[in-house]
Amino acid sequence: MERTYTLVISCPDRVGIVAKVSNFLAMYGGWITEASHHSDRMANWFFMRHEIRADTVPFDLEEFRTAFSPIAREFEMDWFISDSDQKKRVVLMASKESHCLVDLLHRWQSGELKIEIPCVISNHEDFRDLVEWHGIPYHYVPVDKNNKQASFDKVEQLVEEANADCVVLARYMQILPPNICQKYAGRVINIHHSFLPSFAGAKPYHQAYERGVKLIGATCHYVTAELDAGPIIDQDIQRVSHRHTIEDMVRLGKDVEKAVLARGLRWHIEDRVLVHENKTVVFN
Amino acid sequence: MERTYTLVISCPDRVGIVAKVSNFLAMYGGWITEASHHSDRMANWFFMRHEIRADTVPFDLEEFRTAFSPIAREFEMDWFISDSDQKKRVVLMASKESHCLVDLLHRWQSGELKIEIPCVISNHEDFRDLVEWHGIPYHYVPVDKNNKQASFDKVEQLVEEANADCVVLARYMQILPPNICQKYAGRVINIHHSFLPSFAGAKPYHQAYERGVKLIGATCHYVTAELDAGPIIDQDIQRVSHRHTIEDMVRLGKDVEKAVLARGLRWHIEDRVLVHENKTVVFN
Amino acid sequence: MERTYTLVISCPDRVGIVAKVSNFLAMYGGWITEASHHSDRMANWFFMRHEIRADTVPFDLEEFRTAFSPIAREFEMDWFISDSDQKKRVVLMASKESHCLVDLLHRWQSGELKIEIPCVISNHEDFRDLVEWHGIPYHYVPVDKNNKQASFDKVEQLVEEANADCVVLARYMQILPPNICQKYAGRVINIHHSFLPSFAGAKPYHQAYERGVKLIGATCHYVTAELDAGPIIDQDIQRVSHRHTIEDMVRLGKDVEKAVLARGLRWHIEDRVLVHENKTVVFN
Amino acid sequence: MERTYTLVISCPDRVGIVAKVSNFLAMYGGWITEASHHSDRMANWFFMRHEIRADTVPFDLEEFRTAFSPIAREFEMDWFISDSDQKKRVVLMASKESHCLVDLLHRWQSGELKIEIPCVISNHEDFRDLVEWHGIPYHYVPVDKNNKQASFDKVEQLVEEANADCVVLARYMQILPPNICQKYAGRVINIHHSFLPSFAGAKPYHQAYERGVKLIGATCHYVTAELDAGPIIDQDIQRVSHRHTIEDMVRLGKDVEKAVLARGLRWHIEDRVLVHENKTVVFN
Structure with missing residues (x-):
């Protein structure tokens, strides 16, 4: 099984979240193998999960966290990233x-x-x-x-x-x-x-x-x-x-x-x- | 669809109920097309349902009821019989x-x-x-x-x-x-x-x-x-x-x-x- | 029920498709109410469907098609957009x-x-x-x-x-x-x-x-x-x-x-x- | 779990099978804990299975087989009886x-x-x-x-x-x-x-x-x-x-x-x- 990073996000819903996140991933060449989104219209909350092939991004988890933090702050995200190699x-x-x-x-x-x-x-x-x-x-x-x-x-x-x-x-x-x-x-x-x-x-x-x-x-x-x-x-x-x-x-x-x-x-x-x-x- | 009588019985459970009922039916030539039994062991109650081809018994419903009553009384049955022709x-x-x-x-x-x-x-x-x-x-x-x-x-x-x-x-x-x-x-x-x-x-x-x-x-x-x-x-x-x-x-x-x-x-x-x-x- | 546009895309899989499409939508203020992606790894094919609130984009369908065409060509997309108002x-x-x-x-x-x-x-x-x-x-x-x-x-x-x-x-x-x-x-x-x-x-x-x-x-x-x-x-x-x-x-x-x-x-x-x-x- | 005998029968369908079998069981005091019947109308074949509390019949399996054989022959039954104690x-x-x-x-x-x-x-x-x-x-x-x-x-x-x-x-x-x-x-x-x-x-x-x-x-x-x-x-x-x-x-x-x-x-x-x-x- 190939190694993947899993990026999991939830935050208040608004326009542009997917664009910002997928841009971030694309900018670094991240190959998304699975992507899921959900807008809870009643709670006005947005949920998102991406699996990314680890070998396509020039990051370890710590570097990923650093690079992604500004986006997370901008959208008030509750988020984390995990590594399939860390059971x-x-x-x-x-x-x-x-x-x-x-x-x-x-x-x-x-x-x-x-x-x-x-x-x-x-x-x-x-x-x-x-x-x-x-x-x-x-x-x-x-x-x-x-x-x-x-x-x-x-x-x-x-x-x-x-x-x-x-x-x-x-x-x-x-x-x-x-x-x-x-x-x-x-x-x-x-x-x-x-x-x-x-x-x-x-x-x-x-x-x-x-x-x-x-x-x-x-x-x-x-x-x-x-x-x-x-x-x-x-x-x-x-x-x-x-x-x-x-x-x-x-x-x-x-x-x-x-x-x-x-x-x-x-x-x-x-x-x-x-x-x-x-x-x-x-x-x- | 062939005409059937449906005989439905529930009563306290004991030995011999099925024998008595199936004997009664067999004695008159009743052809059973579907038979279901259930013993509720916790409630000590017995449930039984038979479908019988109407053309095989020499009875209308009223005569059936009369003939079957002694058995029903003997076993304290709560029972009825219905006719598929009476919708x-x-x-x-x-x-x-x-x-x-x-x-x-x-x-x-x-x-x-x-x-x-x-x-x-x-x-x-x-x-x-x-x-x-x-x-x-x-x-x-x-x-x-x-x-x-x-x-x-x-x-x-x-x-x-x-x-x-x-x-x-x-x-x-x-x-x-x-x-x-x-x-x-x-x-x-x-x-x-x-x-x-x-x-x-x-x-x-x-x-x-x-x-x-x-x-x-x-x-x-x-x-x-x-x-x-x-x-x-x-x-x-x-x-x-x-x-x-x-x-x-x-x-x-x-x-x-x-x-x-x-x-x-x-x-x-x-x-x-x-x-x-x-x-x-x-x-x- | 609110009016939505549905954008449906399939194309050869590669990095950057989601980023490009979601950027396009975000750029025009498009509010995505439902997004689905699928990568078929065996066929190396990508599938994507977005529902967008029609009142959030400054487009009718014809204009949308014109604006989106360059992206579709770049990624060799098989695509269409539909309008929930057109039953x-x-x-x-x-x-x-x-x-x-x-x-x-x-x-x-x-x-x-x-x-x-x-x-x-x-x-x-x-x-x-x-x-x-x-x-x-x-x-x-x-x-x-x-x-x-x-x-x-x-x-x-x-x-x-x-x-x-x-x-x-x-x-x-x-x-x-x-x-x-x-x-x-x-x-x-x-x-x-x-x-x-x-x-x-x-x-x-x-x-x-x-x-x-x-x-x-x-x-x-x-x-x-x-x-x-x-x-x-x-x-x-x-x-x-x-x-x-x-x-x-x-x-x-x-x-x-x-x-x-x-x-x-x-x-x-x-x-x-x-x-x-x-x-x-x-x-x- | 109480000990039971299981009597399993299949034979050509005709009137009186259930009566004969349940009479046989009742005659010896057999307490039926589960009974199932099925008439296959297209194949004209009858199927029957009884579970009987072993302690209610005055038989071991061998004696049961001997006593039941005449009925089995009369109805051309394919049949057997098993004992829950024999795993x-x-x-x-x-x-x-x-x-x-x-x-x-x-x-x-x-x-x-x-x-x-x-x-x-x-x-x-x-x-x-x-x-x-x-x-x-x-x-x-x-x-x-x-x-x-x-x-x-x-x-x-x-x-x-x-x-x-x-x-x-x-x-x-x-x-x-x-x-x-x-x-x-x-x-x-x-x-x-x-x-x-x-x-x-x-x-x-x-x-x-x-x-x-x-x-x-x-x-x-x-x-x-x-x-x-x-x-x-x-x-x-x-x-x-x-x-x-x-x-x-x-x-x-x-x-x-x-x-x-x-x-x-x-x-x-x-x-x-x-x-x-x-x-x-x-x-x-």
Whole structure:
């Protein structure tokens, strides 16, 4: 896979942004391999993402940032540029359900997900063998009901030491404290096992069974301090009928959870997800 | 299409129900063209539906009922039998959105939906020409905010005069009073423009846009006194993205609404939907 | 809906195209409301579509064309610009199945499809009342097996007189002669009732039933001289099972056909479909 | 999970089959937990599957077979009965793509798929560590172009020694010789990476890319001597667009392949798939 720089911008909308940015790129010979724009007319906000072949621009990232800064200031841009050669560092957190964890480990191992996994953190010992077989460090951090603060201090420390770009709650089942949610805003991804906003909170498949819905689903979203209310990255559903028990729903739901989480994570690490207020623009 | 009798049964579950019923049918030479069973293990309830070629049994419906009654009593069955030659009489109610109305009228006119439509009732005059072009009477019953009772008394009278088996709220947009909901329990079908329980109530597409969901949907359900909380017959969804405005969602949603309502109505008139507590068994 | 100009470009890929075009637009103050780009790396071809608020540029279409021509020549562009105020003229052709025809007429009548329908042409008289009730001229052109040439000469004449931008074969079921396919290349849209390339040609649902597939589908494509082999605009599917007869497949398939044709036509008239060799880029 | 017997029957259709079978079961107190019937009107063939709580009948399987035989003979039934406590023995065969293999191993390890995996056979050494980590024997059987007979003789011997009920080609990529196809008819399951009958044979994603389809898919089917032409168990699709390269299709397709193969295998080992001529009845 060729090396690319990815330039991601959001700013107030006005005439001339695309011209200015594409001029800048063209001036230096930058070959754009993928370009996406979005004007949110209601919010009057503009979103833009470019992939540029790294070998066509006479810049490293630092020089790019310096050269681009004046334009960014002029248009009041919220922006960054990333390098496909610098793989994102993704910490996985799991509990007692293995399906999302195994799925992500396999996508990583087979080279589909181009990330580093510095470690897996779990409040149970169950998956130590599995994770260590993949050559990844496993940290067991039990969550003590009576002293959650200490547990999450430990989690935070491990995430810091891992120098993580992103944390994935792969069915972690514990609620992160607000300080962690805020510190890593837009960088902690959760998979919730319902099509939110239906069935937020605990036991969504039980809620779904009780209500008699004909579709179950899963939602991948950024974690915020408010439970299951963060910006949604992706969702999907699975048809069910009266023949399905709660156990069937749990089983069928796992496949949806895996698929939605893997897609959401992929888009996140490719810098395709832009958050504005509580919603996402996903350039997929 | 050959003439069939449809025998629909629900009762407490125990050994021997299928044997008794199928014996009864076999004894009289009844040729079963479709058979469906469901055991709800949690509710300990049994559901059963048979289609029988009418020409193979030496019965009309009245004689069938008489002959079958002892079995029904023995197993405490909630049951009925219907005749495919007696088309269900379906009153359509509409407001100012035509898509569901046009869709159902076409399915009826083309012979796909084997029903009678004794009349269309609307709180607006907009679709009189359309409906009358189809040869169907159109009743304009404005809903006066200050005297809803009189309006709905009129609606009830028209439904009674139409000798309706079923009423379809084809985006009717008015809330039926509790007395009508109760009188026609399990016989009034509504299409709600969200995947319930998300976004019940008014302006679901606006709610969906606000929340930033990646799927919109529609739900076909029986109307009960509690708004948008009745037994769900069918649901479906449509993928959306940041590029879709509320207007786009409204437009895309219409196709889902049409499809879900048409399916739900089809299953209802074919006696495929059995209600138990607040959930449905759909033998589709 | 605000008035927009749509600028559609395809050309050999190289550095600087986006910069040049967006500079051009920015220079004249053009407010871009939607921009889409695609680089086909294998074909080394570039595709671009912009929607621009008409009130922000000091041009009518003719002046735009003059001003833009030098850029188009420099990059060897295949290009055009259209005006949302000039509705596309779409001739519908039908045979004896009404579902696609009724669907498109309703989308037109309700304002969803912003087109003109100068006339409907059919080889049967069946839908004259329906079409004329919509206030649209109906031309009955029977297709005589022994003299198809004369029939299609008449069709061609009617299309010419209608000054049509586009012809939609809404389940027309007759094969257009090669001269018409070539004359209107990229402007005749067909709906085929299978997921091509499976089950090209006659009776696709019978073929699907025979093969025992678990999915049926429909394909919207541009007509070319080779039957069912033109560039595909959109496809969709519907799940089926052993319980479905051929008649069920025909019925279920209709809903897929309607949906896929309506989407394909919408994208076509919004100038979102770019053909390159035998494939499409769809900026939807 | 409670122990069940599964009784699977197909036979020429006539009046009284259900009555006879359900009488038989009721006579012995058999509690039916799931019952499915299907009349194929065109083939005049009847299909039936019952799950019966093992603790409610005074039989082991052998006694059941003896007691039921007269009924089976009377109706010329093709039939069998299985015991949920006797797990099916499933041999997996793989090549150089791991996604289906890893997926099935995980579903087995987590208890979702209630099977035994006596061994994995591969024509490459790549997955020995993975498979052996799961505690499953791994057999490396290279396929020599110049002496395929010897290789497949070895495969056949291993399958025999494994006492396999079923063989799964989890992207095995080698064509089994006709004698194996015939010997294990209805017991070898393949996943083909297209929605058959489109794109049979080699490199289906390349074919799909070339044709410009908007959907790619996968098909799970029983292997027969004719390549990719056996009875279809399940199919599914994934939407693609002009933005997807062949590599993207390969990647996206993997998720469809995994899902379709896992579903097909599940239904097979639960005795839900009945083959008649070249089609399947799937009681799912």
